[in-house]
Amino acid sequence: MTxxxxxxxxxxxxxxxxxxxxxxxxxxxxxxxxxxxAAGLVAVRSKASPWNLRASDWFVxxxxxxxxxxxxxxxxxxxxxxxPSASYGLAVAAANVPVRAGQTLLVIDREFPSNVYTWHxxxxxxxxxxxxxxxESGESWADAIVxxxxxxxxxxxxxxxxxxxxxxxxxxxxxxxxxxAAGAALIVDASQAAGAHPIDVGVVQPDFxxxxxxxxxxxxxxxxxxxxxxxxHERGVPIEQTWMSRAGAEDFARLVDYSGEMRAGARRFDMxxxxxxxxxxxxxxxxxxxxxxGVDRIARDVGAITAGIARDAAALGCxxxxxxxRVRHMLGVQLxxxxxxxxxxxxxxxxxxxxxxxxxxxxxxxxxxxERDVERFISVLGEAMRG
Numbered sequence: 001m002t003x004x005x006x007x008x009x010x011x012x013x014x015x016x017x018x019x020x021x022x023x024x025x026x027x028x029x030x031x032x033x034x035x036x037x038a039a040g041l042v043a044v045r046s047k048a049s050p051w052n053l054r055a056s057d058w059f060v061x062x063x064x065x066x067x068x069x070x071x072x073x074x075x076x077x078x079x080x081x082x083x084p085s086a087s088y089g090l091a092v093a094a095a096n097v098p099v100r101a102g103q104t105l106l107v108i109d110r111e112f113p114s115n116v117y118t119w120h121x122x123x124x125x126x127x128x129x130x131x132x133x134x135x136e137s138g139e140s141w142a143d144a145i146v147x148x149x150x151x152x153x154x155x156x157x158x159x160x161x162x163x164x165x166x167x168x169x170x171x172x173x174x175x176x177x178x179x180x181a182a183g184a185a186l187i188v189d190a191s192q193a194a195g196a197h198p199i200d201v202g203v204v205q206p207d208f209x210x211x212x213x214x215x216x217x218x219x220x221x222x223x224x225x226x227x228x229x230x231x232x233h234e235r236g237v238p239i240e241q242t243w244m245s246r247a248g249a250e251d252f253a254r255l256v257d258y259s260g261e262m263r264a265g266a267r268r269f270d271m272x273x274x275x276x277x278x279x280x281x282x283x284x285x286x287x288x289x290x291x292x293x294g295v296d297r298i299a300r301d302v303g304a305i306t307a308g309i310a311r312d313a314a315a316l317g318c319x320x321x322x323x324x325x326r327v328r329h330m331l332g333v334q335l336x337x338x339x340x341x342x343x344x345x346x347x348x349x350x351x352x353x354x355x356x357x358x359x360x361x362x363x364x365x366x367x368x369x370x371e372r373d374v375e376r377f378i379s380v381l382g383e384a385m386r387g
Contacts (some may be wrong), residue, residue: 009301011367014289022352022373027164027192027330027364030218030286039285040220043278055252058244058275065280068287069225072217072295073190073209074200078233078265081226082274086191087114088239089210089226090158092269094122095239096232097185097207101127103155106148106184108141109134110358112164115189119158128155140325142171146178156185156207161193165357166332168321172204180205191215194225195290196298196329196366201227208232216298216329216366218286223279228266238262242272298367303328305365305374312378316385332360333381340384350380 015031017023023031046052066080083089099105105119109132116130123130131152135144141163149157157179159170172188179186188209190199195216201209209227213219228236243249245268247261262268276283290298303323310320310331319334340346344356354377355362361381365373 009367010370011293012370015368017368020351022350022369022376024363024365024369024373024377025353025355026196026366027215027362028355029214029221030216030366031368032220033218033286033289035289036218036220036282036285039281040278043281047277053277055250057277059250061277061280062270062274065284065287068284068291069194069211069217070227071291072194072199072287073211073227074202075227079201079227079230081228081266081269081271082276083210083224083226083269083271084222085114085224086189086210086212087118088271089208089224090114090118090187090189091239092226092228092236093156093158093185093187093208093210094118096236097156097187099123099126099128099155103128103153105130106145106154106157107132108145108159108163108170110163110165111158111160112189112191115158115160119156140171141168142174145170145175149175149178149182149184154179154182154184156187158187158189160189160191161197161199162327162330163332164192165362166321166334166360167192167326167330167362168332169326172206176204176206191224192330193327195287195295196302197327198295198299201229205229213283213286216290217283218289219283220279220286223276223283226266226269228269233265233268236268238269240272242270242274244272244274245270293367299328301367302365302369305369306331306363308371308374309333309363309365309377312374313381316378316382318381329366330362330364332357332362334360335385340387343381343384346384347377347380350376352377352380 062082067077070077070080105128107116119130133144133148162169176186185207188206190209190211194211207229212224214221246259247263313333
């Protein structure tokens with residue numbers, strides 16, 4: 001088996017992961033950092049004494065989180081809204097991008113359902129049509145998407161950063177240029193990349209980019225992030241009319257002086273109850289750790305782990321996308337004869353946790369993994385293949 005570089009230092013001590021567990025499933029949900037648990041406990045206890053809350057607390061605690069996520073994606077805090085889920089952020093995009101009857105909405109083959117259902121519903125309402133982009137053998141996703149953008153009247157292209165089943169890259173920088181040339185909006189679901197793969201919204205220039213917080217951003221469930229390009233700030237329409245998105249809402253004594261003015265920047269797109277007194281401190285602690293590690297370091301060190309898995313899996317006769325064609329933190333392992341029927345049971349019995357997505361074993365390690373975890377996974381995989 002391939003030995004990992006000695007420069008890859010495990011951060012397992014920061015998590016409560018038992019020694020006999022090999023968790024290679026961060027793409028499903030990250031294990032919780034001890035610091036995130038601690039922040040959550042403090043936040044839960046604070047609910048026992050709500051008289052300590054000030055009016056400003058309903059608003060100010062979200063601001064540091066906006067700034068943290070903005071740093072992760074190379075953006076500005078003014079462009080970040082707090083949302084509960086990726087589907088919420090995609091719904092905001094669908095409510096704002098102009099679409100005419102007969103136009104095309106591009107999605108990719110075998111995309112995650114939230115980034116498909118949203119556009120089928122928009123097509124139903126507007127008379128547009130959804131086109132699913134597929135790629136030929138040997139063709140990159142970027143090649144296929146760019147070709148589709150040049151074929152017809154495309155209103156928008158909705159993409160992930162990488163495919164959720166196997167980590168193959170979309171080539172967003174190139175696609176972004178092609179989308180702008182075609183007059184199409186670019187909507188990005190970064191849930192499987194933000195926090196582990198370098199993203200620069202200044203280069204990609206998405207109209208909207210959404211990410212959940214409970215995967216690579218190490219945060220709790222039900223709190224996510226929406227980047228909104230500045231051109232949508234003044235003319236954008238939120239999908240709910242929460243009192244908290246209105247200018248002057250901080251003055252509780254004047255809430256009945258109803259205002260048509262929205263709060264600045266992307267805040268007009270915030271979900272209702274974005275204060276999230278328990279989840280916000282946990283999310284901040286999670287993103288703090290990501291920023292302390294650095295996304296470049298995460299990509300490099302986790303990439304060393306996935307590279308070792310890819311080499312060992314290939315030696316067993318498995319197929320894995322070339323490293324240049326995928327993100328470094330995640331890969332899909334495919335078996336030429338298909339997946340053994342008992343593979344999932346074998347892995348679970350060995351306390352090795354991955355995901356089966358389509359025809360791929362999706363392997364998604366993080367800095368809490370080490371060479372021992374690689375050996376455990378490859379050992380079970382080899383035994384299953386031998387029957």
